[in-house]
Amino acid sequence: MAGDAFATLSELRTELAARRVGAVELAEACLDRIAAEAHLNAFVSTCPERALARAKAADRRIAKEGQTALVGLPFAHKDIFCVQGLPTTCASNMLANFVAPYDATVAARMDAAGAVLVGKTNMDEFAMGSSSQTGHLGSVRNPWDTGRVAGGSSGGSAAAVAAGLVPGATGTDTGGSIRQPAAFCGISGLKPTYGRVSRYGMIAFASSLDQGGPMARTAEDLRLLLACMEGRDPRDSTSAEVPPTARDAKPRPLRIGIPGEYWDALGTDMGTALDAARRAIEGLGHQLAAVSLPHTRAAVASYYVVSSAEASTNLSRYDGVRYGHRASAPKDLEDLYRRSRSEGFGDEVKRRILTGAYTLSVGYYDAYYQKAQRVRRLIRQDFLDAFASVDAILGPVTPTPAFEQGTMQADPTDMYRQDAFTVPASLAGLPALSVPCGQVEGLPVGMQLIGPHFAEDRLLALGEAWQRETDWHMLRPRESRAAPEAT
Amino acid sequence: MSTEWESVIGLEVHVQLATESKIFSDAPVAAGGDPNSRACGVDLGLPGVLPVLNESALGMAVTFGLAVDGKIARECRFDRKNYFYPDLPKGYQISQLAEPVVSGGNLDIDLGDGRSRRIHLTRAHLEEDAGKSVHDAYAGLSGIDLNRAGTPLLEVVSEPELKSPEEAAQYFRALHSLVRALGICDGNLNEGSMRCDANISIRPKGCEELGERTEIKNINSFRFVERALAFEIERQIGVVEAGGEVVRETRLYDAERDETRPMRGKETSEDYRYFPDPDLLPVVVTDAMLAEARARLPELPAAKRERYARDFALDDYACSRLTGDPDLARYFEAVTATGVEPRQAANWVLGEVSAALNRDERDAHDIPVPAEELGILIARIDEGVISGAAARTVLATLWQEGGDADAHIAASGLAQLNDDDELSRLAQEAVERNPNQAEQYRAGKTKLLGFFVGQVMQASQGKANPRQVNELLRELLTGA
Numbered sequence: 001m002a003g004d005a006f007a008t009l010s011e012l013r014t015e016l017a018a019r020r021v022g023a024v025e026l027a028e029a030c031l032d033r034i035a036a037e038a039h040l041n042a043f044v045s046t047c048p049e050r051a052l053a054r055a056k057a058a059d060r061r062i063a064k065e066g067q068t069a070l071v072g073l074p075f076a077h078k079d080i081f082c083v084q085g086l087p088t089t090c091a092s093n094m095l096a097n098f099v100a101p102y103d104a105t106v107a108a109r110m111d112a113a114g115a116v117l118v119g120k121t122n123m124d125e126f127a128m129g130s131s132s133q134t135g136h137l138g139s140v141r142n143p144w145d146t147g148r149v150a151g152g153s154s155g156g157s158a159a160a161v162a163a164g165l166v167p168g169a170t171g172t173d174t175g176g177s178i179r180q181p182a183a184f185c186g187i188s189g190l191k192p193t194y195g196r197v198s199r200y201g202m203i204a205f206a207s208s209l210d211q212g213g214p215m216a217r218t219a220e221d222l223r224l225l226l227a228c229m230e231g232r233d234p235r236d237s238t239s240a241e242v243p244p245t246a247r248d249a250k251p252r253p254l255r256i257g258i259p260g261e262y263w264d265a266l267g268t269d270m271g272t273a274l275d276a277a278r279r280a281i282e283g284l285g286h287q288l289a290a291v292s293l294p295h296t297r298a299a300v301a302s303y304y305v306v307s308s309a310e311a312s313t314n315l316s317r318y319d320g321v322r323y324g325h326r327a328s329a330p331k332d333l334e335d336l337y338r339r340s341r342s343e344g345f346g347d348e349v350k351r352r353i354l355t356g357a358y359t360l361s362v363g364y365y366d367a368y369y370q371k372a373q374r375v376r377r378l379i380r381q382d383f384l385d386a387f388a389s390v391d392a393i394l395g396p397v398t399p400t401p402a403f404e405q406g407t408m409q410a411d412p413t414d415m416y417r418q419d420a421f422t423v424p425a426s427l428a429g430l431p432a433l434s435v436p437c438g439q440v441e442g443l444p445v446g447m448q449l450i451g452p453h454f455a456e457d458r459l460l461a462l463g464e465a466w467q468r469e470t471d472w473h474m475l476r477p478r479e480s481r482a483a484p485e486a487t
Numbered sequence: 488m489s490t491e492w493e494s495v496i497g498l499e500v501h502v503q504l505a506t507e508s509k510i511f512s513d514a515p516v517a518a519g520g521d522p523n524s525r526a527c528g529v530d531l532g533l534p535g536v537l538p539v540l541n542e543s544a545l546g547m548a549v550t551f552g553l554a555v556d557g558k559i560a561r562e563c564r565f566d567r568k569n570y571f572y573p574d575l576p577k578g579y580q581i582s583q584l585a586e587p588v589v590s591g592g593n594l595d596i597d598l599g600d601g602r603s604r605r606i607h608l609t610r611a612h613l614e615e616d617a618g619k620s621v622h623d624a625y626a627g628l629s630g631i632d633l634n635r636a637g638t639p640l641l642e643v644v645s646e647p648e649l650k651s652p653e654e655a656a657q658y659f660r661a662l663h664s665l666v667r668a669l670g671i672c673d674g675n676l677n678e679g680s681m682r683c684d685a686n687i688s689i690r691p692k693g694c695e696e697l698g699e700r701t702e703i704k705n706i707n708s709f710r711f712v713e714r715a716l717a718f719e720i721e722r723q724i725g726v727v728e729a730g731g732e733v734v735r736e737t738r739l740y741d742a743e744r745d746e747t748r749p750m751r752g753k754e755t756s757e758d759y760r761y762f763p764d765p766d767l768l769p770v771v772v773t774d775a776m777l778a779e780a781r782a783r784l785p786e787l788p789a790a791k792r793e794r795y796a797r798d799f800a801l802d803d804y805a806c807s808r809l810t811g812d813p814d815l816a817r818y819f820e821a822v823t824a825t826g827v828e829p830r831q832a833a834n835w836v837l838g839e840v841s842a843a844l845n846r847d848e849r850d851a852h853d854i855p856v857p858a859e860e861l862g863i864l865i866a867r868i869d870e871g872v873i874s875g876a877a878a879r880t881v882l883a884t885l886w887q888e889g890g891d892a893d894a895h896i897a898a899s900g901l902a903q904l905n906d907d908d909e910l911s912r913l914a915q916e917a918v919e920r921n922p923n924q925a926e927q928y929r930a931g932k933t934k935l936l937g938f939f940v941g942q943v944m945q946a947s948q949g950k951a952n953p954r955q956v957n958e959l960l961r962e963l964l965t966g967a
Binding site: 081082088090095098100101102104199200201202203204206207208234235236237238309310312313315316317318319321322323324333357360361365369 | 528531532533534535536537538539540567569571573576577578579631758760761762765766767768
């Protein structure tokens with residue numbers, strides 16, 4: 001990045017403050033990198049004019065008052081956040097022509113903090129997926145191995161940061177969509193407590209689970225981004241009134257819970273990598289304690305019922321009437337609905353809509369939706385019980401490192417099982433941090449730290465301490481592989 | 488012998504709440520305006536937008552609940568009712584299914600001749616209105632106007648306890664009076680501020696079991712409720728007596744042809760896939776909110792009716808007419824406050840004033856004659872300054888031109904002729920000019936007094952004080 005494409009946001013702040021680099025220079029460097037690494041398919045769109053105008057303004061602001069907040073720092077939004085005047089597609093044919101007429105709260109806050117948006121990142125269509133292969137513009141490539149997936153649904157943001165295209169990005173996490181791609185791409189990602197970051201203007205997948213959050217190289221950078229994203233928003237009834245992420249007063253050392261249900265499920269390679277991380281955490285002076293989260297087994301099922309139910313009605317507004325894809329020459333209203341939606345949505349989205357509509361139907365509501373909600377409450381209670389004796393919970397993010405492109409297509413539930421370690425915290429609304437902690441077969445592996453509600457600071461402090469002692473987060477993907485494979 | 492039938496009726500009335508902004512967005516609620524000029528991103532159902540409950544809509548629902556003595560849910564929630572329709576922008580309507588804000592409650596309806604009946608309410612819940620489709624403006628295309636989308640509605644559901652079309656209309660009227668008195672709805676039926684769906688079935692008299700029902704949608708006047716139900720009862724009886732069966736369906740009342748017709752084809756049972764809206768947290772009604780709503784509760788129509796009968800000695804008709812419209816009641820009380828006799832005040836308000844309102848299609852909050860001036864006018868009749876007939880002319884002038892009553896009385900030359908000498912002269916003339924009638928009167932045909940009074944009134948151009956004229960003529964005719 002104007003020098004080092006892999007510099008962290010914190011490092012860039014120092015550079016900007018010292019006037020050794022300018023915001024325009026940084027934005028241009030990002031745009032160049034995005035173009036050079038286009039084969040990663042990490043971006044849906046870029047906004048060079050807007051970026052350069054904002055960067056110039058940032059340079060003037062820095063000249064006048066010095067560097068504060070995110071002034072002059074380039075970043076990308078997952079293409080699920082509405083940004084006024086820019087295409088906002090959710091990687092879907094349905095919204096391929098949609099230009100947002102308003103700003104998401106997160107977008108407005110990032111603008112106000114002075115960050116310079118350079119583009120919008122690729123993802124799974126409507127954030128439904130764990131591999132960023134379902135978008136209408138094709139798969140995102142993992143910078144560590146372009147034959148592998150970047151993870152999803154925020155795979156574009158993760159790949160962009162990992163490949164040094166941008167130093168930071170926003171993501172959204174419904175069942176692991178920040179944490180899993182962060183782990184697959186070897187970067188850091190935080191899913192905040194449900195309610196900490198406003199959902200207004202963040203296109204809904206599953207309202208009771210969706211949560212925006214930061215993705216960056218380091219935990220320190222996540223803190224920087226989160227501080228500018230978070231906070232109560234009167235336009236989102238579910239956003240919480242919480243004090244800004246402050247220094248955690250919890251005395252060290254911390255008691256770290258090790259849930260058997262997560263660790264026992266790991267294969268040998270992953271187990272070995274995670275065990276090393278666990279010992280290293282202990283080496284930092286923290287106490288480890290076994291905890292039990294007995295309902296973990298039911299989490300994936302509960303998650304897919306609840307999230308699909310909500311998705312099925314959240315996506316009803318895409319009907320071809322007011323905006324978005326509209327079938328040509330409809331015969332009648334029914335035909336307009338049927339063809340607009342059939343043509344506009346991809347297979348995975350259709351699958352979730354159908355599943356969701358089914359589970360909400362008369363006769364099935366109790367057996368599926370209600371039961372899933374009961375399981376959800378049990379899972380939440382598991383965590384509350386565990387947090388009575390520990391300060392945070394440590395576990396894997398994923399059962400395996402990044403899998404190969406095109407695999408796990410035959411049975412969609414194979415893909416769903418990828419989320420086994422991330423959906424429980426989502427169902428419970430808890431904050432969870434994903435940081436790199438090792439490698440398996442040359443691919444990054446992440447560990448997950450789950451905290452009590454609104455304990456983001458504790459998790460970030462743990463992550464920062466971890467990253468002072470380790471350098472997994474500093475590893476870079478091998479130099480860009482030559483030609484991209486055909487998608 | 489043919490079966491005697493009875494009807495069972497329940498009403499669902501959508502009351503449009505008089506909030507300034509919409510129930511889940513800050514777009515204004517107002518009739519008219521260019522299509523889609525009063526719809527914001529939330530009302531349009533743009534990607535990413537979220538609903539936020541308008542607290543004043545909740546407050547109004549709580550007020551209603553207290554007024555009907557219903558149970559206020561201390562925690563209620565909103566559900567999504569899912570269905571596709573072009574004027575429903577999100578593909579679902581936010582409503583309340585499982586936990587309505589008000590459960591139970593009751594409303595007394597006036598059965599005439601002083602009797603009333605208590606009708607129980609099932610529930611009242613909050614929901615958002617949809618937009619509307621415009622079919623005639625664009626050749627071959629339908630337009631969608633979302634100005635109305637998101638308008639707050641309180642759906643008030645009665646138990647099926649209404650026994651006749653007349654009772655249903657009275658219930659609708661009582662509800663109309665109540666929500667107007669509470670100030671939570673403007674009550675403007677022409678603009679759809681209250682719309683009624685009526686569920687109706689028939690059964691042999693005395694039978695416990697309910698017959699299959701039909702639902703008549705979207706009736707927006709008291710008269711139409713009565714006529715639609717009357718038609719539908721006859722239709723159902725006709726169907727059953729012809730050996731057929733009533734089919735459960737939704738029907739529409741066509742006022743022009745005075746009949747109901749099926750709205751859609753045979754109704755399949757629609758599955759709305761209700762579930763709690765995850766965008767809205769459960770709504771908590773606090774003690775403070777309840778106390779505040781209770782403190783703000785105005786005098787309710789039933790209590791007001793009692794007070795009018797007790798304190799003002801008004802008859803049933805006057806009581807219910809006046810209390811049926813809070814603005815009219817306010818005006819009446821202001822006239823009474825000037826010191827005039829209440830029954831006389833009621834006669835003027837329900838007579839001349841109401842007639843003029845009807846003629847001009849004005850609302851009672853918009854009466855152009857200040858209550859004080861009407862009070863003075865009535866006082867002048869009492870004082871004999873002006874006759875009742877002349878007062879009506881003066882009121883018409885006040886209505887058109889404003890100004891004060893005394894000035895108009897003076898300027899119009901309608902002040903009453905009270906001068907004894909002048910009146911004696913006129914009476915004398917009348918008797919002299921009609922000797923035949925005078926003779927008949929003296930022979931015992933005393934009814935002819937009216938004839939003489941009329942002569943004097945004519946000669947005085949209506950200004951003669953009729954009481955004085957009466958006395959003078961009687962003296963003249965008998966004393967001579």
